[in-house]
Amino acid sequence: xxxxxxxxxxxxxxxxxxxxxxxxxxxxxxxxxxxxxxxxxxxxxxxxxxxxxxxxxxxxxxxxxxxxxxxxxxxxxxxxxxxxxxxxxxxxxxxxxxxxxxxxxxxxxxxxxxxxxxxxxxxxxxxxxxxxxxxx
Numbered sequence: 522x523x524x525x526x527x528x529x530x531x532x533x534x535x536x537x538x539x540x541x542x543x544x545x546x547x548x549x550x551x552x553x554x555x556x557x558x559x560x561x562x563x564x565x566x567x568x569x570x571x572x573x574x575x576x577x578x579x580x581x582x583x584x585x586x587x588x589x590x591x592x593x594x595x596x597x598x599x600x601x602x603x604x605x606x607x608x609x610x611x612x613x614x615x616x617x618x619x620x621x622x623x624x625x626x627x628x629x630x631x632x633x634x635x636x637x638x639x640x641x642x643x644x645x646x647x648x649x650x651x652x653x654x655x656x657x
Contacts, residue, residue: 538584540621541591547614548595551604 539558546553564570569577600615637655 541588544617
């Protein structure tokens with residue numbers, strides 16, 4: 522299994538905003554095709570875990586700002602508009618939006634886990650037991 526660095530979830534932020542494209546297209550016209558994605562291959566091919574964390578965060582914040590501004594500008598969205606997903610079946614705009622938020626939480630969990638692992642590794646002769654038990 523490939524081990525990610527803390528920079529990888531932030532680097533992935535460039536593609537995470539592809540949720541914006543999918544929500545936007547589903548709200549506008551559920552039949553409109555989505556651009557193809559392959560986040561796992563991108564992480565390897567684009568070397569996310571070798572990337573510059575500060576630069577990745579800057580790009581992520583910029584794209585997220587664009588997404589938040591776009592979301593604030595939507596007037597009376599019909600979150601029930603749905604498209605047929607090849608593996609998941611009917612997928613509503615609201616489902617995609619909820620998945621976008623949940624996807625952020627998954628990345629936060631990745632970052633927290635990696636920070637915990639790095640602290641354990643770097644603690645030297647000291648332990649992190651007092652912090653509490655890490656559970657997956």
